[in-house]
Amino acid sequence: MTWQAHVLTLFPGMFPGPLGESLAGRALAGGIWSLSAHDIRAAASGRHRSVDDTPFGGGPGMVMRADVVDAAIAAAGAPHLPFLCLSPRGMRLDQARARALAEGPGVVLLCGRYEGIDQRVLDARGIEEISIGDYVLSGGELAAMVLLDAAVRLLPGVMGAADSAAEESFSGKLLEYPHYTRPAEWQGRRVPEVLLSGNHGAIARWRRDAALELTRRRRPDLLRSPLATEAAAANDCMTEKRP
């Protein structure tokens, strides 16, 4: 079954954008997933097809209208799929959520622009907001692409079989250890000798220690989770597997 992504946006021309290239692009062309970008403006009525208005109570910027957004959601016609609205106010996207979405039938993503979306449509439809990080983008579109990329690469058949199996144990509990390839010496810098030793036990221990040290320095917050202790023992890292 094709994993279905629907994106509701004022800028459908932004899609597939980078998702049409590389790993996600090949999977899209291969029918592993499908992408429909729905133009929110098509759901607006009136001569000007206006999608936004000034905020009640005053303040800067414009707010996307509840009636227009609601009609756009209805027109997308995918009520069976999980629905998320990209917003810096949401809970943070993480690897576990990306995996949960990849294990489902797909997702519908609503991209906000302007100052935000009229709260009433979010309340009426019980829409969950999700953020990709603590910074503010000019709209949800790039965030939607980030979310889709994180989910699509986990779909069966997108990465090589070996990598996807390995991915199961890599749950983002530790940062990944450093990688090296030929030449063994470059500009006077040698690859850590243990990696040339052929001693798989020693290599695994070196990688675990390097991952732990990196995590301790850069993301000590990750080590406070009980999963991190397990990960350290199992040598699991946040990894970026490629096909």
Ligand code: ADE
């Ligand atoms: N829209 C604007 N900023 C965002 C963020 N950080 N995450 C998700 N959607 C956004």
